[in-house]
Amino acid sequence: MPSVVPTLDFGSMTQAIQFLxxxxxxxxxxRRTKVLGRQRQENSAEHSWHFAIAALSLAPYAGxxxxIQRVIxxxxxxxxxxIDAGDVMVYDLAARAAIHDQEIAAAKRLFGLxxxxxxxxFTALWQEYEDGESADARFAQVLDRSMPILMNLHNEGQSWVENDIRLEQVLARNTMIADTQPELWKHLLQHLQDAQRKGWLK
Incomplete structure (x- = not known):
């Protein structure tokens, strides 16, 4: 697939602005994660921006x-x-399964604008990310999973502590980081083990 979004048809600019x-x-x-300093909750738009910057910053490790343009x-x-389905914590597996159909419907409505x-x-790119089968999607998912871990490691385990998350949950839910980016996982793992010693993870 191309790495650049197709040229806009100016006759349809009204639709593009409606989408924006x-x-x-x-x-x-x-989101459950708070911004560093813990003054307030992070929102999903901020997370998406941070994720995009992470892709740009960690591009040398992508392979x-x-x-990287597609990952961004x-x-x-x-x-x-x-916007339609809401945010569900990555460790709440039942809730994540429950909103699957809502997310598909949301993609159809929102990208349909x-x-x-x-x-x-946009729909194909979103679906490719969800499927996680291409190299671009796998690296994107690694970053998406890594960002909340990094935020918690630099925020005294805020959302882990508030939601009684265990180290075993973090390890089990993030095996794809170890499989796809072993060097990044090695870095995270030592800090996760230290976080448990500090009481930030059960």
């Missing part, structure tokens, strides 16, 4: 077969469905 205004709602979707696009699109070919392109 609708996704402003992502700024109001609160030659990863297109996935980062910016991946959580838009939370766009004109073609953006509608098809």
């Amino acid at each position: 205004m609708e996704i402003d709602k992502l700024k109001s979707v609160q 030659e077969n990863v297109d 696009q996935m980062a910016l699109l991946h959580d838009i469905v939370e 766009l004109p073609e070919p953006q509608r098809e392109y």
